[in-house]
Amino acid sequence: MRKRRSFAWLTLLVFPLLMLIAGNFLSEAEKEVAEAHVDATPIDHEAPEDDPYEAYSRFIIDAKESFYTPAMKEKTLSRGVHAPYEGEALLLQLQQKESAILVQRKWDIAYASLELMTSLLDFEFTWIVPQKEVLLVKTTEKGRIHTSISVHSRKALLEYEDERLYRSEIQLLGETYLNEHQQLMMPMEDLLGITGYDIAFSGGDLLEISSPKNGDPKMHILSYLDMNNKNAEEGYYKELEKNQTDQEVRLILLGDMGLGTSYGRKNPFDEKWVEYGGGHFLSHLKKDFDAADLVITNLENVFTERKATQPDKIYTYKAHRIDYLDVLKEGGITHVNVVNNHMVDYLQEGFDDTLSYLDEYGIEYFGTNLTKTDNIELGNIEVESYSVFEKDGFKVGMLGYLGFNTSFVSDEKILEDLRMMKEVEKVDYIIAAMHWGGQNTHEVGWRQKQMGRMLIDNGVDLVYGNHPHVLQEMEIYKGKPIYYSLGNFLFIDYKSARDPDGAMVTVELKKDGFGEISTSLSHTPILWSGDPVKNTYMPLRTEDPFLIRRTLDKLNVETTAPIHLK
Incomplete structure (x- = not known):
């Protein structure tokens, strides 16, 4: 009797202890299941030892263990817009701006509209959070595919469920977005990988979609997960992301720049150059130049040691010192147009010397x-040069020509150069610098109008005029700017400030993922002489409201606020 009471007493002591241990064990197990990290499975559901996709699989104890909440599962899934799809393959035509957008290109990637692709690829679509997150469900003979995709995301959550659950967060080829019709767009290649299809053929704007070659959507999806994981580990998606951002280029346009004097004679500029150095003269605007990618001016003199000049020419300009080039270098000038009426001053040899020094x-x-x-003033200097600036894949091309009544570039040459820019160099934006018009007049001549508009008609994006040495009007023609003259910028041969008004034009270019470029133009009035009366050789912004208004009126611009063009 005493033995039985002792056993019962022992049982009463041990049983709560066993329950406590079991409770802790079960709590830990449930916690692991909830976090989708269960490693052990019952024998009858145990995965084969050689299962290559064990990393993606999770044993399903309860539907609640899916990353989808019960609220999501209660949603009524609606079919998308129906479209005909017969046979084993679907042929799509890529569209850019149609009212019903099926496929768009962005960053040169084919994006698909999920709403309009639902019926074609046989999956169900619903917004979990309106305009923010979407749920895709696809049922096959062997299992169900669940995918959660958010707007403005480069990731998606993917589950494949048969007798087991395979789950992974995948990286996308590009960021999802809402198009102009509020349709959620995602990379076509990712969509096909998720829903169990292949791209069978791609040529031009045609895309053929077919079922996976092995006929097994599960193996197709798991292989897709493997490849996705491998690409992520190798940094493939990080490199893509760097190239899939809106691209920007900022450039500054300036008027005529002359660092030469008649026959290269020494003048007071040289004393200042010796005392202060080349970086002194553009120091008032250096901060603006440093913030720009390109700073462009028209160079109105040659750099050469030669003596032979163009016979009977009225003005022959060359720099007193070759080292005056440090005014450009240290001042922040990056690009110069060299085709003008002073390139002939010291004949072909003197002009070729100039190009060599610019290179140096x-x-x-x-x-x-x-x-x-x-025409003696223009001469017959031969040069064929252009420049292409590239930043993060955004290319700006620069061309320069004469546009006088007696010497002007042919239409055939312009068309040839534009084809080269677009088809060979594949530039995004083209600037044409034109040396034209009458000197010291604010009136725009008929040839300037004719040539400026012809350049825009044939594909130039911005026309930039020089030579008159005073400001002339700017006009927007077919959505693109034509600056007929930006006047002077720095001209050291002038002692006084003849018509001191000048302008610094800042052009901000932005290219979005579709390759569309928007342009912003800002106009900053300057005194090219640095003073309303005398020439200080130091251009600077003017703060005088009267001078600002006078400059803007000459440009035919209402305000210094940016002008936005699309």
Whole structure:
């Protein structure tokens, strides 16, 4: 009797202890299941030892263990817009701006509208959170596919469920987005990988979709997960992300720049250059230049040691010192147009010397002239040069020509250069610098109007004029700017400030993922002489409201606020 009471007493002591241990064990197990990290499975559901996709699989104890909440599962899944799809393959035409957008290109990737692709690829679609997150469900003979996709995300959650659950967060080829019709767009290749299809053929704007070659959507999806994981580990998606951002280029346009004097004579500028150095003269605007990717001016003199000049020419300009080039280099000038009426001053040899020195100082140049003329002031210097600036894949091309009545570039040459820019260099934006018009007049001539608009008609994005040495009007033609003259910027041969008003034009270019470019133009009035009366050789912004208004009126611009063009 005493033995039985002792056993019962022992049982009463041990049983709660066993329950406590079991409770702790079960709590830990449930916690692991909830976090989708269960490693042990019952024998009758145990995965084969050689299962290559064990990393993605999770044993299903309860439907609640899915990352989808019960609220999501209670949603009524609706079919998408129906479209005909017969046979084993579907042929799609890529569309850019149709009212019902099936496929779009962005960053040169084919994106698919999930709403319009639902019936075609046989999955169900619903917004979990309106305009923010979507749920895709696809049922096959062997299992169900669940995918959760958010707007403005480069990731998605993917589950494949048969007797087991395979789950992974996948990386997308590009960020999802809402198009202009509020349709959720995601990379086509990812959509096909998730829903169990292949791209059978891709050529031009045609895309053929077919069932996976092995006929097993599960193996197709798990292989897709493997490849996705491998690409992520190798940094493939990080590199894609760097290239899939809106691209920006900022450039500054300036008027005529002359660092030469008649026959290269020494003048007071040289004393200042010796005392302060080349970086002194553009120091008032250096902060603006440093914030720009390109700073462009028209160079109105040559750099050469030669003596032979163009016979009977009225003005022959060359720099007193070759080292005056440090005014450009240290001042922040990056690009110069070299085709103008002073390139002939010291004949072809003197002009070729100039190009060599520009190369030596690291200043980019551009301009083409192959036209013969009897005009002594223009001469027959031959040059064929252009410049292409590239930043993060955004390319800006620069061309330069003469546009005078007696010497002007042919339409055939312009078309040839534009084809080269677009088809060979594949630039995004083209600037044409034109040396044209009458000197010291604010009136725009008929040839300036004719040539400026012709350039825009044939594909130039911005026309930039020089030579008059004073400001002339700017006009927007077919949504693109034509600056007929930006006047002077720095001209050291002038002692006084003849018509001191000048302008610094800041052009901000933005290219979005579809390759569409928007342009912003800002106009900053400057005194090219640095003073309303005398020439200080130091251009600077003007703060005088009267001078600001006078400058803007000459440009035919209402305000200094940016002008936005699309």
